[in-house]
Amino acid sequence: MATYIPSPQMHLRFSQDIKLLLQHLAEKSLSLEDILEETSERGFSLVIALLVLPFLFPMPPGLTGPFGLACLLLSVQMILGKHTPWLPRKIAKYRFPRSFALVLLRNLRQVTRIVEKIARPRWVQIADNPYIWRFNGFCISWLTLLLISPVPLTNPIPTFGILLLAVATIESDGLLMCVSYLFTALTTALFGFIAYAVWIAPSLLPNLAP
Secondary structure (H helix, E strand, O other): OOOOOOOOOOOOOHHHHHHHHHHHHOOOOEEHHHHHHHHOHHHHHHHHHHHHHHHHOOOOOOOHHHHHHHHHHHHHHHHOOOOOOOOOHHHHOOEEOHHHHHHHHHHHHHHHHHHHOOOOOEOHHHHOOHHHHHHHHHHHHHHHHHHOOOOOOOOHHHHHHHHHHHHHHHHOEHHHHHHHHHHHHHHHHHHHHHHHHHHHHHHHHHHHOO
């Protein structure tokens, strides 16, 4: 049986990775371990994107915690400079229900097609810098923490930032990475404002009382 993901040395666009995963799904169910074993370094960004995309939509019960934890584990490995991804066996062996995986991958393919209209190899000196790899991991870790924080109705914001970083990393797009850093800073400022508003709200309540 042909391998559904090419060698990491071959540069495919993100949407082509998703197309190959869809073809694999037609043969058997898909696990995170399958993706990690075949994609090597590219697996970091690809699996991170797969893990966070459901946060743009209503999540099936019980997946928010494991998906967020897996994304955090992978991004921390990037911070440490790892280029071979690892997940705990219980998480790595998780197999996406086929119907859920098909919807997930099709949605991801649509999202990445939009982003790829502006993403391409640029500012490669930045994109290929090993310290940038670590910094991308830091940004993804931070956005993941914001994503799983108990702030209602904000999930799509850090999710979009993580997807931007994932696509920029796979596409070796240093310019899009810089845009992602700006988006990360703005997202941090927004969550900081929300936290400040929640903190001062109790002191404002007496003044609002009749």
